[in-house]
Amino acid sequence: MTGDVRRVFRMDNEVLAFRFTATVSGRAGLTPGERLADPARLKMWLAATGLGVTDVSPKDLKGAVALREAIYRIGSAIAAGGQPESEDVRTLNTMAAAGHAKAALEHGHAVWRLTETTPVRDALGVLATDAVRVLGGPDRDRVKNCEGPGCAGLFLDTSRAANRRWCSMNTCGNKVKKSRISAR
Template sequence: MTEDVRRVFRMDNEVLAFRFTATVSNRTGRTPRERLTDPAQLRMWLGATGLDVTEVSPTGLKDAVGLREAIYRIGSAIAAGEKPKPKDVRTLNTTAAAGHAKAALEHGRAGWHLTETTPVSDALGVLATDAIRILGGPDRGRIKNCEGPGCAGLFLDTSRAANRRWCSMNTCGNKVKKSRSTAS
């Protein structure tokens, strides 16, 4: 992964679908920061996750942002103990069904083969399928929104006591701890 990707995107979430939702930061702040500002940014993010596409159209970007927001709203609803909106569930299921990516093991690593005709739809299908696995799986009760200032990012709390509060200790957790130490 190149330094450019790390500078633009947060790639530290262990759940691929939640890493995708982190392409917007500061969700609860005054001004959320959109990182998928053009098709090239989406292409860069997909490439960094192993979903290499050669070109993304404006329609592909619009579809990706729609999927991302549906995943985020469903995850946030589950984290709050609420029922997701049917429209968001339809978006997720339709996107997953439209993808034709094939899982592959190459050089000892898992990856994806996308079709030549619909690579962006295939990549979005992978993201939607990953979201379905997490949002509807046995660990759905461990889905949380980050308590970091302005963040509200989704994460899967895999801690033994299920008491994790931040999407990442390296970012949000450190910010909270640093602000506590300077306030003392």
């Protein structure tokens, strides 16, 4: 499944909530690509991030997409030096409060234990809580949108000089460098 997941989703962002926003590709392009096309895709993505659930309904998918878009809009507003919309903040806070996942240490690794009754809501709560931590934490001024062609994905600039321009050097950074070489 790991290979299948990596063909479908970008899993290279260090911030879990921003990795979730990357389930839409080419946000700065003319036609962004939806990677969460159906409940099975959301189930696959959650499993790949350690938030495995047994079933995802169309309603769960709708809630996940609403959360993803709220995270993206808040992050983009912060990256631009602006204020997020209050409705997006309300969506984020509501989803964070609704989850009942518990962090645990198992076999030397941090894992999330989801409840049996509301595992998808719990998983979305983990994503929302991660977003709150990053978007409202001390590094919020390091949240940026990727400058890669067509990307605009969110990332946390952890470079010493705070001058990183791409969400990932392996994808967007390489595309820019290759295009510069080709132009010569």
